[in-house]
Amino acid sequence: xxxxxxxxxxxxxxxxxxxxxxxxxxxxxxxxxxxxxxxxxxxxxxxxxxxxxxxxxxxxxxxxxxxxxxxxxxxxxxxxxxxxxxxxxxxxxxxxxxxxxxxxxxxxxxxxxxxxxxxxxxxxxxxxxxxxxxxxxxxxxxxxxxxxxxxxxxxxxxxxxxxxxxxxxxxxxxxxxxxxxxxxxxxxxxxxxxxxxxxxxxxxxxxxxxxxxxxxxxxxxxxxxxxxxxxxxxxxxxxxxxxxxxxxxxxxxxxxxxxxxxxxxxxxxxxxxxxxxxxxxxxxxxxxxxxxxxxxxxxxxxxxxxxxxxxxxxxxxxxxxxxxxxxxxxxxxxxxxxxxxxxxxxxxxxxxxxxxxxxxxxxxxxxxxxxxxxxxxxxxxxxxxxxxxx
Amino acid sequence: xxxxxxxxxxxxxxxxxxxxxxxxxxxxxxxxxxxxxxxxxxxxxxxxxxxxxxxxxxxxxxxxxxxxxxxxxxxxxxxxxxxxxxxxxxxxxxxxxxxxxxxxxxxxxxxxxxxxxxxxxxxxxxxxxxxxxxxxxxxxxxxxxxxxxxxxxxxxxxxxxxxxxxxxxxxxxxxxxxxxxxxxxxxxxxxxxxxxxxxxxxxxxxxxxxxxxxxxxxxxxxxxxxxxxxxxxxxxxxxxxxxx
Ligand SMILES: Nc1ncnc2c1ncn2[C@@H]1O[C@H](COP(=O)(O)OP(=O)(O)OP(=O)(O)O)[C@@H](O)[C@H]1O
Ligand SMILES: [Mg+2]
Numbered sequence: 001x002x003x004x005x006x007x008x009x010x011x012x013x014x015x016x017x018x019x020x021x022x023x024x025x026x027x028x029x030x031x032x033x034x035x036x037x038x039x040x041x042x043x044x045x046x047x048x049x050x051x052x053x054x055x056x057x058x059x060x061x062x063x064x065x066x067x068x069x070x071x072x073x074x075x076x077x078x079x080x081x082x083x084x085x086x087x088x089x090x091x092x093x094x095x096x097x098x099x100x101x102x103x104x105x106x107x108x109x110x111x112x113x114x115x116x117x118x119x120x121x122x123x124x125x126x127x128x129x130x131x132x133x134x135x136x137x138x139x140x141x142x143x144x145x146x147x148x149x150x151x152x153x154x155x156x157x158x159x160x161x162x163x164x165x166x167x168x169x170x171x172x173x174x175x176x177x178x179x180x181x182x183x184x185x186x187x188x189x190x191x192x193x194x195x196x197x198x199x200x201x202x203x204x205x206x207x208x209x210x211x212x213x214x215x216x217x218x219x220x221x222x223x224x225x226x227x228x229x230x231x232x233x234x235x236x237x238x239x240x241x242x243x244x245x246x247x248x249x250x251x252x253x254x255x256x257x258x259x260x261x262x263x264x265x266x267x268x269x270x271x272x273x274x275x276x277x278x279x280x281x282x283x284x285x286x287x288x289x290x291x292x293x294x295x296x297x298x299x300x301x302x303x304x305x306x307x308x309x310x311x312x313x314x315x316x317x318x319x320x321x322x323x324x325x326x327x328x329x330x331x332x333x334x335x336x337x338x339x340x341x342x343x344x345x346x347x348x349x350x351x352x353x354x355x356x357x358x359x360x361x362x363x364x365x366x367x368x369x370x371x372x373x374x375x376x377x378x379x380x381x382x383x384x385x386x387x388x389x390x
Numbered sequence: 391x392x393x394x395x396x397x398x399x400x401x402x403x404x405x406x407x408x409x410x411x412x413x414x415x416x417x418x419x420x421x422x423x424x425x426x427x428x429x430x431x432x433x434x435x436x437x438x439x440x441x442x443x444x445x446x447x448x449x450x451x452x453x454x455x456x457x458x459x460x461x462x463x464x465x466x467x468x469x470x471x472x473x474x475x476x477x478x479x480x481x482x483x484x485x486x487x488x489x490x491x492x493x494x495x496x497x498x499x500x501x502x503x504x505x506x507x508x509x510x511x512x513x514x515x516x517x518x519x520x521x522x523x524x525x526x527x528x529x530x531x532x533x534x535x536x537x538x539x540x541x542x543x544x545x546x547x548x549x550x551x552x553x554x555x556x557x558x559x560x561x562x563x564x565x566x567x568x569x570x571x572x573x574x575x576x577x578x579x580x581x582x583x584x585x586x587x588x589x590x591x592x593x594x595x596x597x598x599x600x601x602x603x604x605x606x607x608x609x610x611x612x613x614x615x616x617x618x619x620x621x622x623x624x625x626x627x628x629x630x631x632x633x634x
Pocket of ligand 1: 038
């Protein structure tokens with residue numbers, strides 16, 4: 001069990017962890033999640049005193065860590081880092097039992113423990129015991145990284161983005177393996193991630209941090225159903241937009257009736273429409289809603305004195321996306337071109353809608369928290385629900 | 391120009407004879423006095439290379455380790471050995487004599503020891519500092535004490551870099567050691583000094599060629615030794631565990 005009581009960490013005037021209170025119950029896996037720089041790693045490293053807290057108390061197994069000898073404390077806590085950090089000068093078996101060696105285990109005890117653990121992750125001991133880390137794949141290396149943390153059978157394990165450096169497929173495998181392992185071992189685990197999918201998959205409790213503060217601590221189910229505030233909603237939404245974007249089509253997340261203007265209208269009329277509809281750009285269409293260009297408030301203001309038609313000042317050939325493309329493709333296209341919105345067109349160049357960053361977030365977060373019964377059959381939300389369960 | 395050349399020939403009127411006859415004379419010098427040659431070689435290897443380099447290892451490696459623990463020490467140590475390195479060899483030898491070390495082997499050993507400090511110290515510092523910080527953190531997180539981290543992680547990973555420094559030091563000693571003959575420390579330099587004094591080309595070569603070969607051989611053997619004791623996981627070439 002790990003308890004944080006009013007834990008703070010300051011670097012000068014910079015408050016990195018701010019009055020954190022948190023209990024990691026015995027046998028639970030708690031994920032710390034939040035934007036980069038919000039203090040997850042700092043929080044984790046204060047537990048094994050790689051970083052010393054500025055104030056507050058951290059209690060591991062009933063005893064304040066600051067009262068314990070850091071070397072002894074660390075030998076009793078498993079530690080896995082994203083960079084894996086296997087010792088390249090030691091064999092796999094030596095790496096696995098390095099803590100045992102520090103604790104003065106006998107050679108035979110270390111060997112049998114290494115064999116036992118390798119078998120646990122289906123790595124044939126005869127093959128791997130005497131290899132060196134650089135003779136293993138990344139996924140195998142991190143399996144060893146995890147085994148090294150388990151070897152001395154610590155009650156508590158700290159993991160800092162343990163699967164973050166792996167390719168998606170390997171990551172998924174290791175997550176599953178580790179989850180199975182945890183159901184057998186019931187360790188008390190503090191697990192840092194920035195991947196909401198990973199948090200939802202692994203956690204008994206998800207702790208969302210922001211600027212060093214705890215925003216919400218809840219079970220995955222609870223966090224999805226009752227997000228504490230907009231930040232949580234956005235965080236989960238944003239993240240999932242980036243995570244499962246290949247199943248959602250652009251037409252499901254576009255604004256279906258963006259503000260348009262006909263190509264032959266005057267500039268003043270364009271400005272008036274922008275003011276009324278509170279937008280700062282208009283999609284320019286010709287007859288039959290064929291997309292011709294985009295005009296921004298700047299284009300209009302700069303040319304207002306000269307007069308003329310919308311068609312004269314608009315930017316032609318805007319970046320667009322076709323109906324039937326996925327949200328992933330939309331996101332990639334936005335990233336590639338740096339635009340914040342994409343008009344959606346069909347094969348005849350007819351305007352169908354508009355994708356904006358906000359619309360991407362909204363549709364996916366809407367879908368996540370909507371009440372299934374309240375949704376009409378076959379709606380966009382149904383499709384996205386599949387995304388969620390996947 | 392002509393005058394300069396003339397002066398040079400006057401100073402070193404070495405007869406440029408055919409190669410085979412020079413070679414024959416070199417062999418003759420050695421075979422006439424094999425004991426003298428072997429004694430000189432032995433002096434060179436032991437007094438002018440082995441002893442100063444071993445002393446330098448004993449001093450520079452611990453100082454280098456200390457330097458990686460305190461930034462101030464690193465500055466101080468590296469500045470001192472850098473200054474030592476810039477003193478010209480003969481000046482340093484003379485200085486040591488004047489400082490009361492007398493003439494002979496003692497000042498030579500001290501001078502070569504001082505020259506060996508820089509490459510070994512610098513490589514010790516660099517080797518340890520370049521160990522991947524995440525490995526250091528993993529070692530810390532496993533519960534290693536500072537000493538255990540040094541022994542189990544940092545020194546093994548810095549080993550080949552430190553060995554590089556030792557090889558450099560040995561080669562410096564072999565070369566600079568030829569000058570030690572001027573202050574009566576013996577070694578292969580004796581033949582060079584005598585060859586220059588008596589204008590005898592073959593004597594010069596008896597000193598110069600074996601010391602050049604000795605340098606090459608030493609570097610090669612130390613390289614082999616290094617590869618032999620390096621575990622497979624640290625195979626030279628891609629040196630894992632080091633920041634690039
Ligand atoms: N030694 C330090 N001195 C000053 N500031 C630091 C130090 N270490 C970390 N910080 C700051 O503390 C904040 C939190 O860092 P931390 O590593 O805990 O973030 P994180 O949540 O783990 O981020 P990431 O997801 O990027 O790993 C960051 O803003 C960082 O710049
Ligand atoms: Mg981090």
